[in-house]
Amino acid sequence: MPAATRPLAVGERLVSAGTPQPRGSFRGRFGLPRGSAALESAKGFAHSQNRLNLGGSVTVLTSGMLLFALALSAFGTRGDPSQSVRYRLTDLGTLGGKYSVATDLNASGTVVGYSETSNGTVHGFVHNGRRMEDLGTVGGDNSFAHAINDQGVIVGASQTFTGTTRAFMHVRSAMRTQGVLGETHPMSFARDVNNRGTLVGHCRTLEIPPSPWFDDRACVIFGSDATDLGVQTGNWSSATGINDQGVIVGTRMYRTGLTRAFRYFKGKWSEISALGDLGWGYSGAEAVNERGQIAASVDTGDRVYRAVLLTPVRG
Numbered sequence: 001m002p003a004a005t006r007p008l009a010v011g012e013r014l015v016s017a018g019t020p021q022p023r024g025s026f027r028g029r030f031g032l033p034r035g036s037a038a039l040e041s042a043k044g045f046a047h048s049q050n051r052l053n054l055g056g057s058v059t060v061l062t063s064g065m066l067l068f069a070l071a072l073s074a075f076g077t078r079g080d081p082s083q084s085v086r087y088r089l090t091d092l093g094t095l096g097g098k099y100s101v102a103t104d105l106n107a108s109g110t111v112v113g114y115s116e117t118s119n120g121t122v123h124g125f126v127h128n129g130r131r132m133e134d135l136g137t138v139g140g141d142n143s144f145a146h147a148i149n150d151q152g153v154i155v156g157a158s159q160t161f162t163g164t165t166r167a168f169m170h171v172r173s174a175m176r177t178q179g180v181l182g183e184t185h186p187m188s189f190a191r192d193v194n195n196r197g198t199l200v201g202h203c204r205t206l207e208i209p210p211s212p213w214f215d216d217r218a219c220v221i222f223g224s225d226a227t228d229l230g231v232q233t234g235n236w237s238s239a240t241g242i243n244d245q246g247v248i249v250g251t252r253m254y255r256t257g258l259t260r261a262f263r264y265f266k267g268k269w270s271e272i273s274a275l276g277d278l279g280w281g282y283s284g285a286e287a288v289n290e291r292g293q294i295a296a297s298v299d300t301g302d303r304v305y306r307a308v309l310l311t312p313v314r315g
Contacts (some may be wrong), residue, residue, distance in 0.1 A: 188202070
């Protein structure tokens with residue numbers, strides 16, 4: 001039955017991609033409710049993962065905006081881009097708190113993200129189309145689910161009972177902690193997983209007071225082991241995307257605050273010069289697909305961010 005005539009279930013409504021939206025209505029920023037018990041406990045945790053913290057809000061990088069742009073780009077190659085696209089919108093709910101944020105979905109439509117719980121903590125979730133499931137933690141208060149592959153493997157980061165943060169892999173209802181680079185400051189954060197089960201993210205080897213300077217390094221995480229990608233040239237780097245061919249993309253930051261997107265493949269990394277050559281002060285790569293296309297974001301000036309799509313040009 002066409003979407004326009006099918007009765008909508010509770011929590012659903014139709015939206016159109018062709019409908020003009022108010023200026024500023026679509027942003028990459030999701031604010032934690034002021035006064036929420038989750039605010040203070042999640043601020044530092046989210047800050048260490050996203051490297052941005054403005055006025056007591058968790059600022060999510062523009063991955064959602066970029067995925068949206070990629071989806072519209074893919075549609076435009078198969079149909080008339082001037083036509084309006086209609087969607088059935090389903091409110092996925094929360095884990096009992098005031099808000100929830102989706103971070104990824106797989107080919108089956110299974111969605112992962114994080115939500116405030118009824119007791120004010122923040123937990124990762126998976127939504128299978130019928131209900132939202134609390135992924136729990138590995139002993140601490142908060143957890144964040146960042147990605148899911150087509151086999152249903154979920155990865156993210158969770159606080160432990162000791163207060164540190166460890167990357168996790170969630171398979172068949174079981175959450176397992178993953179590796180770190182060293183025991184001096186054993187922290188790791190998983191940001192993506194491909195269909196081969198390879199995790200990427202960043203690992204912390206040393207905390208350099210005063211905060212927020214950390215020795216965080218882009219890494220590949222597998223089981224109890226983690227491998228430094230060797231991208232470090234400043235004081236922070238993170239791998240945020242990996243495709244099934246093993247191409248990894250991410251962002252590195254200098255102590256000056258300058259950030260640059262990078263690409264890594266078969267033991268070699270390089271800065272994505274197509275972004276830096278344009279004179280923009282900030283660039284960050286978010287995701288890479290099987291065609292080698294890279295979704296990224298850039299600062300065009302005065303913190304005005306723009307989503308961009310990089311497509312390989314042969315020859």
